[in-house]
Amino acid sequence: MTSPEPLDLLHLGRERVIGVYLLETDDGLALLDCGPASCFETLEQRLSERRLALADVGHLLLTHIHLDHAGAAGTLVREHPELRVHVSAVGAPHLVDPARLEASARRIYGDDFDRLWGELAPVPEANVELVGERVLGLECFPTPGHASHHVSYIDADGTLYGGDATGVRVHPSEFVLPPTPPPDIDIAAWHRSLDVIEARDPARLALIHFGVFDDVERHLAELRRRLDEWAERVERGASEQEFVTAARREALGATREDLPAYEQAISLVDSYAGLRRYFDKRAAA
Ligand SMILES: [Zn+2]
Structure with missing residues (x-):
């Protein structure tokens, strides 16, 4: 099989911020x-460019439930009631x-919530499948750290x-960032x-966020290093x-023209807040 290609959802009109994948399973x-509901029409367009409709897609595999990854899940099921939605047991409820x-996202994003994410429709329980060690021929395993309920495939x-367990890196840049938003960042678990x-x-x-990279060892080493640097600060x-x-300043040194895409994919203010909360919780414990 050839390398997969992201379906660029053009979040808020910008390229290379959110890209989801279409898999043969x-x-x-x-x-x-699936990205947020604010990208739903672009997702349908990306499918139609491949001569596909949403109804041709039987399954949605979710890494975690943050809105930029899973916000459109309920909207997709409403449009396509046969869709099976695979998610971790902690994320499912x-x-x-x-x-x-x-409610918690609206507290963070305020009036910007609707523009950023669109609606957050519920997924009927009957459509939800809890992931095990194998899902549709892929291996699935827990990867907490960015979020406690995160899984990878x-x-x-x-x-x-x-x-987001493998970080944010906007193709073709080499620069890797660890997204560390609240509420349940865990550096050691990551x-x-x-x-x-x-x-x-x-x-x-x-x-x-965003693209396919084959310099795996270097990428993951940079992710670890930057995660530790941020945490230490x-x-x-x-x-x-x-x-x-x-x-x-570091980002500008590495990647001037892609900085807007990085900053749309990862809020540095939220990343600070997530790390602050992690250390405050540990101090209180
Ligand atoms: Zn994300």
Whole structure:
């Protein structure tokens, strides 16, 4: 099989921010993550460019339930009631009843919520499948760290669909960032998840933000290094302003023209907040 290609959902009109994947599986076509409802029409357009309709896709495999990855799941099921939605057991209740997820996202994004994400429709429980160790011929395994309920998938060709566990890197840049938003970042768990990924020796990484990369070892080493650097800065007491300024300076050094795509895929302010919360929780424990 050739390397997979992201379906660019042109989030807010920008290229290379959110790209989902269309997979041939043991049971027909599957989407790997679906993006937010605000990208639904673009998703349909990407399918129609391949002479496909949503009804041709039998399955949706989700890495985690954050809105940029799974926000459109309920909308997709409403349009295509046969769709099977595969998700981790911890994530599933939030798809069925997204009220809490929506309330907390509205607190963060305020008036911008609707423009960014669109509606958050519930997924009927009857459409939900809890993932096990194998899903449609892919291996599936927990990869907590970015989110406690995060899972990753690897296919027989060695393509690893690691969601946000494998970081943010806008093709063709080499620069890798760890998205660390609230509420349940866990640095130690994230490193263990990267151990588990490396043990599977993937041939390539298919990132949602954004693109497919085959320099796996270098990519994951940079992700680990930057995760530790960011964590250390926040642990040592950097302010939000200091954290954001330093991260942006590094990004500018590495990738001037792709910076807007990076900053749309990963909020540095949220990343600071997630790390701050992680260390505050640990201090309180
Ligand atoms: Zn994401």
